[in-house]
Amino acid sequence: MxxxxxxxxxxxxxxxxxxxxxxxxxxxxxxxxxxxxxxxxxxxxxxxxxxxxxxxxxxxxxxxxxxxxxxxxxxxxxxxxxxxxxxAGRSPRGRLRLSAPHDVGTTFLPPLVVEFAQRFPLVNVEVHLSSRMVNLVEEGFDLAVRAGPFSETSLVSRRVGDIEWDLYGSASYVEQNGTPRTLEDLDHHTCVLFRPRGGETEWRLHSRDGKEPETRKVRGRIGGDDFEFVRAAILAGGGIGLLPRITASGDVAAGKLVRVLPQYEVHSGVLHIVYPSARQVPAKVALFSDFVIDIFARLDLGDGIPDGHVNHHAPQAELLEGE
Structure with a gap:
C-alpha cells in the first residue's frame, strides 16, 4: 500500500x-x-x-x-x-479576496477595508472591482458585494441593506445656480444623467410623506453609462444627478456634495454580501460580513462612515480558521 x-x-x-x-x-x-x-x-x-x-x-x-x-x-x-x-483566541488570518462593483468599491468600501485591516492585522484584503458578476469559486474569491436581486442557490447571501438614491449637486454648482425647491424647479437646472436617450431620462421619485411616486422627465447635456463617471461629473459641477446614498455619503460629509430635494428618494434594490456555501465559514469571511452589515446599518442613519466600534460578536455560522 x-x-x-x-x-x-x-x-x-x-x-x-x-x-x-x-x-x-x-x-x-x-x-x-x-x-x-x-x-x-x-x-x-x-x-x-x-x-x-x-x-x-x-x-x-x-x-x-x-x-x-x-x-x-x-x-x-x-x-x-x-x-x-x-x-482560545487565535485571530483570523490569511488573504481575503473580495469582488465589488466600481461605485461601491471606490466610495463606501475603502475606509471600511482600512478599518477592518487595522483591527485584524493578520488578514490581507484584496479588492477586485468589476461590473461583471464574477464566479467566486472558479476565480478564487472569498466573497462579493452585490446589488440587486439575488437568486444563486450555490451561494450564501447576507442582506446588508436597502439601496436608496438621492439627488445631489456639487457645492459649487448649488452656490452658482441655487437649490431646487420643487420637482418643477429641475426644469431650470442642468442634470447629469445615467444612460440617457436623446439627452433625457426619467426619474421615478418617492416622496417621504408617503404620497404616490412621481415620474419626472429630466434633461441634460452630460450623461454616461458608469456611475463613477456620473458621480465625478456631478462633483465637477456638471449639474444635479442621482447617486446611491452609500457612495455619496463621504462627499457629503466632506462638503463636496449637497443633497437637494431631500423630501424625495429613489428605491433601487438591496445590497448583499455573498460567499460560497460551506459548512464551516472561515472566520475572516464571517467577521468581514458582520463588519459591513454593522457599518451599513449606521450609515443608513445618515451618520456617514462611523468611527465607533463595530460589533464583533460571533456570527451564527460555524467558523473555521482558514488561509
Whole structure:
C-alpha cells in the first residue's frame, strides 16, 4: 500500500458527507476535477475502489463505506481541536479576496477595508472591482458585494441593506445656480444623467410623506453609462444627478456634495454580501460580513462612515480558521 495523503482522506470524507464531487468542489472553491483526482489518488494508495461513479451520481462501495466509518470520527476530532484553538483566541488570518462593483468599491468600501485591516492585522484584503458578476469559486474569491436581486442557490447571501438614491449637486454648482425647491424647479437646472436617450431620462421619485411616486422627465447635456463617471461629473459641477446614498455619503460629509430635494428618494434594490456555501465559514469571511452589515446599518442613519466600534460578536455560522 502506498503512502496515504491525509488531505485526500479529508476530501473523500466530505464527498461521502455531501453526496458528490461537485458539492465538495463548491465548498473548497476548487474545480470538480481536483476533488475527483484526490479520491482517485486515495483509491490507488489503498488499492481498492472507494466510490462508484456514474454520469448522474456517486455511491460509496462497500469498502468505501467501511473506510469512511473508520476515518470520519478521527477527522471530527481533528476539526474540533482546530475550532478549540480558534476559540482560545487565535485571530483570523490569511488573504481575503473580495469582488465589488466600481461605485461601491471606490466610495463606501475603502475606509471600511482600512478599518477592518487595522483591527485584524493578520488578514490581507484584496479588492477586485468589476461590473461583471464574477464566479467566486472558479476565480478564487472569498466573497462579493452585490446589488440587486439575488437568486444563486450555490451561494450564501447576507442582506446588508436597502439601496436608496438621492439627488445631489456639487457645492459649487448649488452656490452658482441655487437649490431646487420643487420637482418643477429641475426644469431650470442642468442634470447629469445615467444612460440617457436623446439627452433625457426619467426619474421615478418617492416622496417621504408617503404620497404616490412621481415620474419626472429630466434633461441634460452630460450623461454616461458608469456611475463613477456620473458621480465625478456631478462633483465637477456638471449639474444635479442621482447617486446611491452609500457612495455619496463621504462627499457629503466632506462638503463636496449637497443633497437637494431631500423630501424625495429613489428605491433601487438591496445590497448583499455573498460567499460560497460551506459548512464551516472561515472566520475572516464571517467577521468581514458582520463588519459591513454593522457599518451599513449606521450609515443608513445618515451618520456617514462611523468611527465607533463595530460589533464583533460571533456570527451564527460555524467558523473555521482558514488561509
Amino acid at each position: 502506498s503512502e496515504i495523503d491525509v488531505n485526500d482522506v479529508a476530501i473523500f470524507v466530505r464527498v461521502i458527507e455531501l453526496s458528490g464531487f461537485a458539492n465538495v468542489a463548491r465548498e473548497r472553491r476548487v474545480p470538480t476535477s481536483t476533488v475527483s483526482r484526490a479520491v482517485s489518488r486515495l483509491e490507488q494508495a489503498l488499492g481498492v475502489r472507494l466510490v462508484q461513479r456514474t454520469t448522474r451520481n456517486m455511491m460509496p462501495t462497500e469498502e468505501g463505506r467501511m473506510f469512511y466509518e473508520d476515518v470520519a470520527p478521527a477527522l471530527t476530532v481533528v476539526r474540533n481541536a482546530a475550532r478549540g484553538l480558534e476559540g
